[in-house]
Amino acid sequence: MRDCKGSRRVFLSWAGVCSLGGFRLFAAEPGSKPASPETKGAPGAAPEAKGAAAAAPQLKVGSTLENLQTAFNGESNAHAKYLEYAKAADKEGYAKVASLFRAAAQAEQVHADNHDDVIKRLKGRSQAEIKLPPIKSTAENLDDAIKGETYEAETMYPAFIEKAKAENLPEAVRTFNYAQTAETGHAKLYKEAKEKLAELKGPEGQAYYVCPTCGWTVKKEDFTFKKCPVCFTAAKMYEQVK
Amino acid sequence: MPLFIAPFIPPILPWDSIHPQIIHFPIVLLLTAPLFVALGIVVRKRGTCFAIAALCLMGLGAAGTFVAVESGEAAAQLATRTPEITEAIGRHQEMAETTRLVFTLLTVLYAAILFGPALLKRPLSPRASIIVQIVFFVVYAGCLILVADTGHLGGLLVHKFGVRAMMP
Numbered sequence: 001m002r003d004c005k006g007s008r009r010v011f012l013s014w015a016g017v018c019s020l021g022g023f024r025l026f027a028a029e030p031g032s033k034p035a036s037p038e039t040k041g042a043p044g045a046a047p048e049a050k051g052a053a054a055a056a057p058q059l060k061v062g063s064t065l066e067n068l069q070t071a072f073n074g075e076s077n078a079h080a081k082y083l084e085y086a087k088a089a090d091k092e093g094y095a096k097v098a099s100l101f102r103a104a105a106q107a108e109q110v111h112a113d114n115h116d117d118v119i120k121r122l123k124g125r126s127q128a129e130i131k132l133p134p135i136k137s138t139a140e141n142l143d144d145a146i147k148g149e150t151y152e153a154e155t156m157y158p159a160f161i162e163k164a165k166a167e168n169l170p171e172a173v174r175t176f177n178y179a180q181t182a183e184t185g186h187a188k189l190y191k192e193a194k195e196k197l198a199e200l201k202g203p204e205g206q207a208y209y210v211c212p213t214c215g216w217t218v219k220k221e222d223f224t225f226k227k228c229p230v231c232f233t234a235a236k237m238y239e240q241v242k
Numbered sequence: 243m244p245l246f247i248a249p250f251i252p253p254i255l256p257w258d259s260i261h262p263q264i265i266h267f268p269i270v271l272l273l274t275a276p277l278f279v280a281l282g283i284v285v286r287k288r289g290t291c292f293a294i295a296a297l298c299l300m301g302l303g304a305a306g307t308f309v310a311v312e313s314g315e316a317a318a319q320l321a322t323r324t325p326e327i328t329e330a331i332g333r334h335q336e337m338a339e340t341t342r343l344v345f346t347l348l349t350v351l352y353a354a355i356l357f358g359p360a361l362l363k364r365p366l367s368p369r370a371s372i373i374v375q376i377v378f379f380v381v382y383a384g385c386l387i388l389v390a391d392t393g394h395l396g397g398l399l400v401h402k403f404g405v406r407a408m409m410p
Contacts, residue, residue: 161322170258170320170408173320174320177319177320177322178319181323181328184323184324184325229328229331230323232319
């Protein structure tokens with residue numbers, strides 16, 4: 001009988017500790033700010049993401065569904081734009097840069113598809129209005145791509161993620177997170193390409209690997225992991241782009 | 243269930259958020275198991291009971307590592323990323339997978355040590371049985387560094403990089 005009472009006491013204290021732990025975890029949740037539409041400064045950036053990244057100075061953060069639609073439009077435009085940039089790079093003889101543009105285009109398509117899935121789950125409708133910018137020299141196209149990716153990675157997606165967390169939409173947080181992480185990687189790859197542009201001239205392309213789940217993009221020499229570092233998809237599922 | 247208990251029961255979190263709630267269970271189970279292995283060696287009378295208790299703790303702990311790794315991957319997909327955080331998550335995840343593999347193998351090995359001789363109808367002498375269990379204890383205790391390191395890397399993610407699971 002005494003043992004029985006003891007067990008009950010132990011159980012109650014355990015339950016109390018867990019309950020307190022749960023409360024503390026909830027209290028620590030950073031995304032618990034009241035949801036309100038807001039505007040974030042983004043010098044040299046536009047609300048429609050990369051497609052027109054250099055045109056407008058501010059990002060309007062709406063509801064998560066609206067943000068998903070904005071991101072879907074941006075990713076679809078980026079996909080189309082990078083394919084054009086790849087053609088231009090090929091014409092100029094920068095086959096390695098063309099490979100990078102094609103890999104990034106594939107990653108943007110992955111992001112657009114991911115956003116589209118979540119939009120559909122939220123009973124929304126995805127619509128993209130493709131507006132291609134003027135295609136310039138490869139160096140200028142790389143500058144434009146760096147600007148667009150940096151804007152998305154540092155301004156647009158962090159704001160969208162914050163909003164999705166406040167609205168408690170983990171699926172939206174996941175798709176924005178995937179895109180933000182991949183865009184950070186793209187910006188780095190574009191910057192490297194810009195710095196070594198002269199060395200990249202030549203008719204032979206370069207192999208890149210793109211995650212079909214999150215769009216994480218790596219060069220062949222960095223493709224050394226067994227699982228995607230962002231979404232943990234098996235590396236054997238990665239798609240090669242040249 | 244008596245109603246007075248209800249306020250004390252923590253909420254069951256969604257899979258994406260459950261990692262911090264469950265991660266401490268396998269750690270404690272795997273750390274406690276060698277104490278029972280030692281008791282199984284030291285206590286002459288009914289030492290087998292302690293050995294079986296140790297096997298149960300190991301089995302539950304190893305099973306817990308599977309849940310921990312899978313829920314950790316789900317939680318990481320929602321974590322705000324920087325290149326440093328991605329690298330830290332990668333190291334934590336790799337170490338967790340190694341821990342899962344090693345402790346699954348150790349659990350199978352301990353079960354083989356306990357039940358193998360009887361199943362094969364080739365019982366070990368008491369002296370040989372104790373030596374095998376001592377060797378196992380030393381190997382197991384050495385492998386606990388993997389649990390400690392995985393936990394440390396998880397702690398760094400939370401307390402150094404500020405990574406939090408998304409709570410509903």
